[in-house]
Amino acid sequence: MKKILFLTGDFTEDYETMVPFQMLEMVGYEVHAVCPDKKKGDSIKTAIHDFEGDQTYTEKPGHNFVLNYSFADVKVEDYAGLVIAGGRAPEYLRLNESLLEMVKHFFSTNKPVAAVCHGIQILTAANVVKGFKLTAYPAVEPEVILAGGDFQRIPADAAFVDKNLVTSPAWPSHPSLIREFLKLMGATVTV
Incomplete structure (x- = not known):
């Protein structure tokens, strides 16, 4: 069974x-x-972002999500792919050097990577987007450009693939994002 690391x-x-x-x-x-400084069985708090006509998304309390693995136990060479969630977490997760080194491994070994929304902030902080075409939540566009990426403006329900990387602007893209990530992982889905 292939393993995926989920940040x-x-x-x-x-x-x-x-x-x-x-x-x-x-x-x-x-x-x-996983989450830095947390172990298997710890919870993280989530936030629900919605678009209700304001200049940016609104934020409401979400669910508690139980982590199923300890960050300290991660051996990146054991994973076939990486997925990075968005929201506010990436703004502080990108300050963790161990996490950034994990991300760099997936690019140096050309393993599949999926990132959504603000999760791309971790990629820019890891300095791995130079030369890639990618997308993110629109407010992350300046960071992508400053990091040497070629920002792609696409609909919120779409995903963009370049080499081993699939990115998307926000949660409405999940069907596209995961479908493209599965292709990068070598999976086939039939109905």
């Missing part, structure tokens, strides 16, 4: 953690959800 943290976007995690487990992957 998330407190005040991650609820859907961007719960939905991809469950989708990947549903199709048979062993998914290790």
